[in-house]
Amino acid sequence: MKADQPAAKAPRGAARGGAPARTARAAGPRGRSAATGGQRPSRPPRASAAGGLKALPTRLKRAWDRPLTAYYLVLGGSLLIIVLGLVMVYSASQIKALQYGQAPTFFFRKQLIAAVLGGVLMVIACRARLRLHRAFAYPLLACTVFLLCLVQVPGIGQTINGNTNWLSLGGPFQLQPSEFAKLALVLWGADLLARKQDKKLLTQWKHLLVPLVPVAFLLLGLIMLGGDMGTSIILTAVLFGMLWLAGAPTRLFAGVLGVAGVLAVLAIKTSANRMGRLACIGATDPGPHDQCWQAVHGIYALANGGWFGSGLGASVEKWGELPEPHTDFIFAITGEELGLAGTLSVLALFAALGYAGIRVAGRTEDPFVRYAAGGVTTWIMAQFMVNIGAVLGLLPIAGVPLPLFSYGGSALLPTMFAVGLLIAFAREQPGARAALAMRQPVFSKKRAGAMNTMRRRVKKRPSGER
Template sequence: MNQSAVNQVVRLPLLGRPFASVYLVAACTALLTGFGLVMVWSASYVEGTKVSLAIAEKQAVWVGLGLPLLLIATFTPVRLIRAFAYPLLLATLVLLAAVLVPHLGVSINGARRWLAVGGITVQPSEIAKLALVVWGADLLARKQSKGTLNRYRHLLIPLLPVTGLVIAFVIKERDLGTALVLIAIVIALLWAIGTPLRIFVLLVAGAALGVGYLAVSEPYRLQRLLSFGDPFSDFHNTGWQASQGRYALGAGGWWGLGLGNSKEKWGYLPQAHNDFIFAIIGEELGLIGSLAVLAVFAVLAYAGIRVAQRSRDTFHRLAATGITAWLTVQALVNIGAVIGLLPITGIPLPLISAGGSSLLPTMAALGVLLSLARHEPAAVRARAARAPGRVRRVLSRLQPGPWPAADSARG
């Protein structure tokens, strides 16, 4: 690249630079992961340094395992990522089925969602999110290339039946929160591929009715729903966790009590370092700290949408949309439950809550998103311009062709 071209790139505004999407996703991932380590340590500090360090060290190990996974996904060719679509889906279905087998699945707090592997518990439903994104995006992209999506049968089958099977396993494991995220992923994929509006509305309405039925079909879910509006009415039973979460947020005020100074984590707030870690953030760092976390998630959502919009390849666009929907909806459901806008569903806050079962698939998904960002047309051209002649010719072949107009089908 000659000096004038270099100067032209330097003068570009930040969001106009070829690798802006990569920088945004990478920065948000680093901020949330690092902040999560700090808050897991702080939220788990209940009986001296031994307990807090044990949980924090375990989380640090998970981050140490997740970083290579993220880097591998980042630099893996997208074609190879697509090759894992069906094997990953099949492995997920096998694992989800294994959870329900007696003596294989582990029940914790009345829910059978985990497999015990060498002393480590694994939650296959978290892997299902990544599997559904990659498989669903690959399936719809292949059908788009064949021109068969103008027929509803090809648009919805086998996407909906397979998704229904995965969600059925998850519901059987008493995990409505994860089921909501899976539904959001599929809805996002169907929207991005250009599903006709009347079909899309029917699917969303059907999903809403299904979720409503599931919310009242189990006594424990119905009790949570009934106490959702006023958790203090059932303070010592179903409303305990929600009430303590609101106490934590209220005690934090504008600036918080200070890092490590939470009172609710001392045995009052259940799952303080996991599902309700946002309440500890609000208590220790106040409204300002809580809004800062929301701002980082908002930037990450913007970056994901930006990658999807700037991609010319169907799979790139769909995968970026699915990953963005997954992380955004999961964060909103978690935070909404903590602040009292949504019923409690028991799903972790991405990258911040403790637990490797959620952290590893999330970091892998962000690695995929970074790979997609690296394959934006502007980024591919920039890499080709910097490379020697032979490498430049190879990189030029990686640039996908024009993305077919799918939105025209929506009407």
């Protein structure tokens, strides 16, 4: 073993100062050897672009299935719609305000106040417990019925554009109780169906229909007395959506739908104004007496916008040509000023909001959450489609605003409260609350890390040291 030790150490000595070491240094910079031809050693191959593209759908699907996806879609989508709506209300309402002898920001200021109040309601709805929402449903329904009856009292209810659905609150502020009827029906109907499901009563027709359908028809009758056909359509859609979520059989569903269809036909046939609106579907000419003026000029506004619009504030149709540019037909002004890109953005935001609502309703195990989330989603998406369909000339003009977007505090307040409900329900999804708890603000994490570092650096003092 001793004879072998010098032989083992020989290469080390040669490496330190002998000729082999000089040969290694002469091989080139950074130790390139002649064996590699003076070239840098090859690195491990990177992932190809084709492999990354193949893995992209999997990564997107994994990100889409995260617990907080619905929460961020509802919160972000609704806030973007509200902010963009405020911008478009300011742009579309300036000329109308000047025509009324008001400041150009008159309608915008009122909408901004409603948005701030709606934000407070959204936070309250988001933070309140489910049992408070369920308890709130009954006084809200009773108060809504009372206000709808009060509207029909001569001298109290106000008539605007042929509809008697308004109450004066003093000054420029007015209230439309029929807008709150949607929220009342959703909350009360969800609580009613959830209680009956807990008692396993929804398998019987009488418990499925009574008292949900009679109360809904009571609200519809009071609203139709004022001539508001548009709100009645939305309320009917909410009723059908909740019956479908409750598992109504096809025969029962078709029967209720048939009765509602007959009542709708009678309501249209008995009104010349509604018959005229029905005749303007797909119109390209104002027609005799300009009965299709609004529908045709809505199409003109969309056509003038092109791909990217004429610019914010540069609409031509809002200069007295298009009636109601800041309410029912604000989507047409959006298309004229922001173009196809702007309108597609609005459609994408509403599509994301609708998907999130369906996802919340489909993944929950709480029956109240399922019915309430389904009712709110049906309400917002049905009103969205009726408004967009009227602007595009595919549906008759029903006089309903674009939710969260059009001018109107009476429509904005209950809708923002309903969005707050969706946010609260999305936070209760499986895994969502734990995921939110893990996502602390950055400054909180840094502060906690600094405090832990300071605790480790502090040495323990002896017991007698002061």
